[in-house]
Amino acid sequence: MPALLLDGNPVHITEVCTSLALEIGMSPWASDVEVVTIGFGEDLPQLLPTTRIAHMRKATHALRDLSERLLEAHQLPETRHQPYLLLCASPLDADTAWQFAEVIDKSGSVPVTLIAPASSAASHFPDAEILNASLSRPQNLNHAGTAITVQRLEHAAYVQITTALKVSGQPPHPAEGPWQEVPDEPDGMRQCEQPAPQQPTPAAARPSPTAVTDVRGGVFPALLAATTDPSGLRLLPAATTPSEAGAAPGRDGQAAPPAAGQAPASEKTTAADDDKDSSEDGMRPEAEQRQAHDLHAPEIRVLGPVEVTGVDSTGHGPRMAQLAALLFFRPGRSADALCSDMDPASPWSSSTLNARLQGLRRSLGNDPAGHPYVPRRRSGDDPYRLAPGVRCDWNRFLQLTERALPLGPAGLTDLEKALTLVRGRPFGGKPLPWAEPNQQEMITRIIDVAHTVATHRTPAGPHHDLSTARQAIATALDVDDTAELLYRDWLRIEHAAGNRQGLHTAITRVQQINRALDCSMEAATEHLINELLTPARPTPVENV
Template structure:
């Protein structure tokens, strides 16, 4: 379905993840966000094909090269590159000057290419962020017969012209713009689309893309951009890329060529159909967008199969992005009882007048160093909370201004890329009794699902998804992990056909039916039978019978919902059940890299874990008989284990450390949330900014 490479797949997957993260951060506690009932085939295939590590290696290598090369204000000194090539274990770049000696960290390779030295020491990610990307116009153009991705530096050429079917030309332009829109090195690129991509400026979480209705509008915009660059010399290094899928009028093509010829050192590139533009760009690279076989890319010296994103896949991707951009809906069912946030941090330290005399003493601040025995015993009860202690810096950690996030790495607390969750269990997918693959913001409430999976069989296997997937009786080695994934799929998506199961288990390379049958047999043997001798994985009696598990198979998510939806309406009296529910959470739902089919469930679980963690932290921080700051820290740690990008939980963390009088802990929480936002390239929410200002002022 998709003629796309790993970097485009990573770009689309990253855009969806970031958009969903932002959607989750915008919602109020308890609110429900929109979720597609089923992961689309395009998203599933792209998620399976995504390989961001290749882009990361190339990005670090190029920034390291720029860091080690004396650079003038105009960028002189950094080698200009024509192209790059990313293999499974190798990174190559091709310099514009083929006679130039390699610059570290690159060493000589074959045919004038430079190869990344396997032993080279590269900048770490934090240091690399401060080095401007030397080749922001690099983008995947296709792949070699060996599977290596070939990237072309569009900023070094005036035009790339495309021949072939207009639909295929649009598909090539679409793949280019989506990758450029999310590329880690293309932050300074200005991309203008004509004839396609009208919705992308609003859907993508970056602001690099603009859409023009007519080529003439783009010509006027380019003229104004060149005038701006003349008046603001600091912007002359920023590439301007015009991607036009519609045929250019001959006069417009001539005017574009004339303007680009006068652009001087400002990198301007046009990607357009060759039919009318070719006479005006005689030196342009020419590729046939309709060929599905290798063709010569002269500037790279390789035969490549051109990259396209088919229109059907593009529609599925934009549909998913639109769903992730929808606003949250009001809470439903028991989730209406999730408490809001205190109006100010002072409410964490000042109770109602009748409670002031009974307020428990605040615990002592944490000791100097994380991991210190004194630090581990500082909290009430002597309990240790690794997710918070690991983030604690040395005594006197400076409080960073909220507008200047730190680049300091804090243990394992890197922000997650999980997408946001909803309070509704996703609708059944294709092949189920009530198929519903359409996005929905108002699926049935989880309250109706809370009793599913209940069993009178205490020995029934349990599927645990509130962390890395674990299944009772299934080994963690050999085929065990895949058997556990299969059991989880059968639990959450019963009644699917063999073909659907095979695709769900590996969207990039679907299982063969014989593989599915072998894994089903292995799962049946692993789970065993109930006391009556009935297998927990029933055998099918005909090819039309559904694949399913016994109704007695248990799941920690079902138990979580039962506890929470019973406890939330009880307010603080429900804290024991809420804390028991949080004790089931072992990390990010489904682990760090779930199969694409699980994405809607991961969103739901992540959001609801955050809701419960926020509820417990709020009740345990407020003055009164329920105040227990150690329990509040446990809740915050659990919430951050599930979603390390949740600003709501960071605000809860700030409030509880403020209530404890723990200045160092407050500094740690603020530093960490600033680091998370820097890594996500997002601004702090207004509520977080205000809370930081309030707590910082009162802590002086």
């Protein structure tokens, strides 16, 4: 298809071209496509992790680049199959449109397509199909033999995406406070020594080669294989304490594991003690240091899909839970800010906000003194907020981890207890924009804690526990399955267990994730894989 022309509002034409640039620039199925944006998207080449997009300020520059590309294809025939897409959001002048038509007509076997406004290019591409960029209903595209609906990316959404990309590309801030105690990765093979030989696994218990083909679905079953049967895919039991010794045994006589994200029984029996401790030094966003003295106060859980004690999971419940999280993490906001934060694309009305606040107030109820957990505002200047007694699992996570990290291996119990609070990706899979910075901080902290547990639990010694190390890494991978630090920890765990098949499973996982993201593997991961897969050379013995 030499050209596809767009009609309609110029703003909508730009939005369609922007959407195509981002879609094709990141899609795995378009890895061979070379995209040239003309007059827009100047920041995309530096922001996107792929290198498919080139930006040209003027159409004449793109015309020259196209001519050079065709010359290259003539001299290097093996590159002729690579598509070349020109995206132009501004009208072309008549002379430039004519030159594009001439060059594209002579492109031969090189697939070249120009997408541009129809106003000035239609006369030079008489056979080109024209789509209306302003329509939101399906339109026939004869070349594809089907009806399509054009996708537009509004400028506000584009700014949000590019801002997020810029932030993600910035170097990380140095750790502060207790987080400076997160251990570095071990050097070389120092931590990967095998403490004890593993028993061979019966053939029937070995996983099939297809067990690792699903990249993004479910938990990591191979990671959770029991240490007594490294090649099996059974869920690992949680680390037991002396008080759990009499618990009902699971498979192979081991204690049955808790469900994903569920605390072990011993933690349930000590929940009151945990809540009591949290009143000593709990942390709160905005540095408010508000304490939860009421053990029966409602809790906002954000270390997974947002849940709030007493708020239903149906009807308006999920939105009220999100509103509660917003009030907790962003207290003191105005009504307009709350309405916009709850739905940036279509802000709530004041009546909707008041209705959800009333529903939340009824759901959370009152404290023992009779004061509502969602205080009523006495005047228009009063801030929207929650009562100081409302609890949050993120505060509890911070309290446990920041108390434990400076203790080194002695703090492992609290670190592992903190990981049991994690139920999945913080704020769920699609957080509201206001929550994205908080989500990223939580993900980073969870990865730090899981890495710390694995670092202390993997080497031989008094803290050696590969089952607990695996469980920590599995929890963090459910939160972020792209963090290669976790895969390196996983590789060290399987090597320490003598689990060759588990080692290859972890390698396959990280390779599949990188293929899905169209990214190269980190150098540290490649080095570790080569180190673990290369047999150790015996030390030469000199003849005396």
